[in-house]
Amino acid sequence: MNQEHETETAERIVKLLEKNLDTLDGEVLARLKLARNKALEAHTENLTTSVGSSLASYFGHYVRQHRVISSAALLCSLVFVGFIVSQQYIGQETVEQGDAFLLGSELPPEAYVDEGFNKWLAQDINQQ
Amino acid sequence: MPSNAHVIAKSEKSEKTWAELTDNQHKVLAPLASEWDTLRPWQREKMLDIAHDYPKMDSKKQELVQRRLNRWSRMTPYERENARKNYQKFQSMPQAKKDELRKKWKEYKQLPQNQRDTLMREHPEIYKDQELEN
Incomplete structure (x- = not known):
């Protein structure tokens, strides 16, 4: 109800201003103009705060x-590296268990x- | 339990004559060329396993394999099994211990033959005729 009343009032003011715009004095x-600028500033601040808080919220969520x-x-x-290392270790152990590696070992x-x-x-050990 | 296909593949592998081996197998198993066809199937199979692993080794080890292959083929199954077990123990030793054993082996080989024979006679159980028949 109040909002309708405010809208009507605003429309009447706009019509009056348009009608008497040329007759308004400088003051x-x-x-x-001052009132308009203040209104615009207030509106811009509101928007920035709103966008800023949204960004902070989004960024926090992203982090x-x-x-x-x-x-x-x-x-x-870590799991992958562990798997690779263990496979290499197991592989090497398996490979070196063959007779070929026994024949190629440091002792005949x-x-x-x-x-x-x-x-x-x-x-020899007993003598030491 | 091995599958039938696996058993057949193993059997085919161990029945290959010298002429049926590949060039690479010939190259690795050359020290056994003259006696290959007289080897028993399980012996051939083990030797083919050696030929399979051979390319994975460096040239120094490959040379050792070729040099020792003949002696290895003449060892009894009992000796070979013991060698495998002791090789595994040797492999798990720290390098310093391995070096020490290598040095000791060289010293032992310098002992007079009769002294080594005496030491060997104290352990006659390793060369049984029955095992040589296997």
Whole structure:
């Protein structure tokens, strides 16, 4: 109800102003201009605050979400690196278990089965 | 439990004559060329496994493999199994311990043959005739 009344009043003022615009004196025009500028300033401030708070809210949300994504990515990377390292380690162990690697090892195959060598090593340890 | 296809593949692999081997297998297993066709299927299979792993090794190790292949093929299954077990133990040792054992092996090889024979006689169980038949 009040809003309708205000709108009607505003329309009557606009009509009066249009009708008597040419007859208004300079002081009234200056006051109207000042009032208009104040109204515009107030409106702009309102808009900026509103947009600013929206941006802060959006950015905060982005940071929170980004942090979760970063943590998940870091965790995935660690798991992946762990998997690769373990596969290489297991792979190497498996490969070096073949007879070929035994034959290519630092000791000849007979050294691994020479009981005389074992006995001699045991004697050597006892003498030390 | 191995599948039938796997068993058949293994059987075919171990029945290959020297002439049926590939050029690469010939190259690796050259020290065994003259006796290949007299080897038993399980021996051929093990030697083919060596030929399979051979390209994964560096040239120094490849040379050692070729040099030791003949001696290896003449070892009994018992000796080979013991060698595999002891090789695994050796592999798990720290490098300093490996170096020490390598040095000790060289020293042992410098001992007079009769002294090594005496040490060996104290462990006669490793060369049983029955195992040599396998």
